[in-house]
Amino acid sequence: MKRIPPKKTPSKKSARPNRKKGKTIPYSKMVFFGLGLLLVLFLLGTLYHYRNGLLYYFGFSNGTSTTELSPEERKIQDIRIFEVLSRHDTKLVGFDVSEYQGKIEWDKINKIEDEFPLSFVFIRATAGNDRPDSRFEENWKKAKEHFFIRGAYHYYRPNENSIEQAEHFIKTVDLRKGDLPPVLDIEKLPKNQSIDSLKVGLRRWLKRVEKHYKVKPIIYSGESYYTDFLKDEFEDYPFWIANYNFFVDSMKKDWLFWQFTEKAQIYGIKGLVDVNVFNGNKEDLKALTLKK
Incomplete structure (x- = not known):
């Protein structure tokens, strides 16, 4: 007699509920979200930091532009210029031409703005050992007539004889009582000599x-040039430092003057102008000038 095999009964599913696994956020999305949050915070911080300049520009600025800058670039420069000057409202402001x-x-x-x-102006007088500025005499005279405290500067060429350059400046510039000390403008590195030379x-x-x-001259240079080559060996001289970084809005204690922009607008001057802050008040600036 053929035996019939017993029917297989289906196995019972576990009585425990089937819990779905929780979804995890991919790491890449977490990184993207974090970076986005940091960017938003950065933008909010920047807006707050430059709130005075923004309020000025959108509330009071006439929004004029120059051929050298686009309207957007002009807007950014005006905001920074106003912000820097408002942070140094106890100090004097000048320009150079x-x-x-x-x-x-x-x-x-x-x-300005x-x-x-x-209050003051620096005027280029000479460059190298043979190059007078073609408008120095006119600018030098007019600055005095319009009651600006004036200073003259020499653009130094590293590959030309230093004494010849000094004599060229001396021959060109007649400093008088009330003028600022002479300025040596050094920006370039030498091509055919060492840094020590x-x-x-x-x-x-x-x-x-x-x-x-x-009188002891003033040295003008960019901040990186000053830090790398001049700060230690010429610490006995006063410095006029150029730094145009958008996020630098305060001058350092060891800077006598700070040129914080080369893209300002000044009514009466065509094109872009350098603007400077003096690290002191009116009495301090007068004390710096020649006495005889």
């Missing part, structure tokens, strides 16, 4: 000019 600004209407120069008075030449220029005018 050369032949590149063309003919200047000195009688129209008064304030319609609010901050301009450059420093010797700079020292020779400074000593010769100081002997003639009986």
